[in-house]
Amino acid sequence: MTDRDMIVCRCEEVTYGELTDTAEKFGCTSRELKLRTRAGMGYCGGRTCRSLVDAIALAATERDVTQITLKYQPPVRPVHFGDLGVITND
Amino acid sequence: MTERILEHPVLGSLEAGKTVTFTFNGLEYEGREGEPIAAALLAAGVRTLRHHEESGKPRGIYCNIGHCFECRVEVDGIQGVRACLTPVRDGMAVRESGVLPSPVRDWRKNNA
Amino acid sequence: MRDLIIIGSGPAGLTAAITAAEHGLDVLVLDEYHKPGGRLLGQLYEEPGGTWWNGIEESRKLAERAGVLGLDIRLGKSVHNIEQVNSSWLVHADCETFEAKSLLLATGAAEAPVAIPGWTLPGVMSVGAAQVMTNVHRVKPGKRGVIIGVNVLSSAIAMELKIADIEVAAIALPKTNQVNGSASNPTEVMNALLHVSHMAPSLFVKMGSKLMKNDFMKKMGITFYPKNGVRMWDIPVMLRKAVIRIEGTDQVEGVTLATVTADGKVIPGTEEVIGCDFVCIAGGLYPLAELAALTGCPFYHINELGGFVPLHSQDMRTPLDGLYVAGNITGIEGAKVAMSQGKTAALSIAKDLGQDIADTSLSEAVRQISSTRTDAHIQFHPEVDAGRRKLQEYWDLHDAEKRKVMV
CATH class of the missing domain: 3.50.50.60 (FAD/NAD(P)-binding domain)
Structure with a gap:
């Protein structure tokens, strides 16, 4: 296995080659890199690969220390549809 | 094959515990009551907990504390259960969910 | 309420x-x-x-x-x-x-990872995963492991594995690429380790840490760092060898190591395979x-x-x-x-x-x-x-x- 074939995002199986090519072609931020490749958009919500995706994007862009590079959105854990919207009076 | 650490120089002897029987992909395994599915399976030498939904490549535990979801399995019919933080119970049926169809990707190969 | x-x-x-x-x-x-x-x-x-x-x-x-x-x-x-x-x-x-x-x-x-080709194989886990398996669940993560990433956390956990009678074949650097950053740079890793030298005095006495006060001596230290590592709790700590690939078909069978320059570049022709049944990823x-x-x-x-x-x-x-x-x-x-x-x-x-x-x-x-x-x-x-x-x-x-x- 070469570096290019190495998986970076384990959930969506996005490779190092795909990410570095995309970053080079578009000079993009982490967020754009994520949207273009699906890296960080899988089951774990990017908890595992976010620092790696960030590192690739930061080669082309400057870090803004006040902005979380890959935004978090609810739910931060996968939820079964059946479990959403249930109101319990605890 | 891995093994249990029965004696530990600092933590002492492993406490005697109740043994439970469960199945993984239809095969019967024994575990210690209260331990997570992933620990019971690893103690039995099972590292592969699932195959990636698209590529079918084998996967096992990665973070072991519930963050990465790499160990997700189907437990008694419920999908997406983390084997690393779900304790084994007697009679539990654990299986992997398997590879899913990817019609869009397959279509793109020849059309896009 | x-x-x-x-x-x-x-x-x-x-x-x-x-x-x-x-x-x-x-x-x-x-x-x-x-x-x-x-x-x-x-x-x-x-x-x-x-x-x-x-x-x-x-x-x-x-x-x-x-x-x-x-x-x-x-x-x-x-x-x-x-x-x-x-x-x-x-x-x-x-x-x-x-x-x-x-x-x-x-x-x-x-835990943040470092990425190495083959790191999705069963048997590759975060270093914290191996720690929890060993100390909390009392199940050995494997018989013989390699830890990728040399830092405070990985050194501490290597010792814990050792105490539980699990063989750690080596603690080595990850190979250099765009995502592994300073974790793959021998000189930077050594600088970071000098701050925790009290944790493993023998390691740093061997390296002559007293001589490491200035940058020139640090550079010399990493240049002459033994290729096969310095032993800490009998585990080779390799700052001049990096894991370039994790080997195995269905699960981990070994890793390929290569000698690297002081700034982490792989020296061609130095590759060697060592056998192991588990690998720990330690990115901090x-x-x-x-x-x-x-x-x-x-x-x-x-x-x-x-x-x-x-x-x-x-x-x-x-x-x-x-x-x-x-x-x-x-x-x-x-x-x-x-x-x-x-x-x-x-x-x-x-x-x-x-x-x-x-x-x-x-x-x-x-x-x-x-x-x-x-x-x-x-x-x-x-x-x-x-x-x-x-x-x-x-x-x-x-x-x-x-x-x-x-x-």
């Missing part, structure tokens, strides 16, 4: 829960793990005095005290969203929603602050604290009413610092809820956080104090802005 919900039952969360209950607050603790203790559970190391810091024992003590106080601790509950509605906090966990006047986030840290820890990020709380990236941290004051308040933080969510440090932060947070919460908390006991608790930090056996980042000061400056700025608006 409850006074307080605490998310996370690690050292910070449990200590906060105990302190809050002792001050008469009605507290609920939620954790997604099936045991209380969080990352504390796996910890096992010998302290300078020769006594052992046993995380399982420490967690049991905290849980026991919580039990005596009748605390409501619910395990196996994954929180997927939190929101502030009117003046209370709603916490959504699986299919339940809980409500409280205040919310303390004590969600700890997550970062604050797990995702729930705080959902609230709109301001964040700052501070390297010395391990990444993005929610803005907070020394007494663990965030700029949002009723929202507090404690433990590794505020920056990567040891369990004892987390405990003193938990205590401080609980006192701030009790005070804000109108309990009679003397200013002096709160300032004493804040002072204790710093003294615990100063006394800590290991620092995850040598400049953690500087990181804390940076955050304090951001807090002061924020506070000044707020005052302006109020005037």
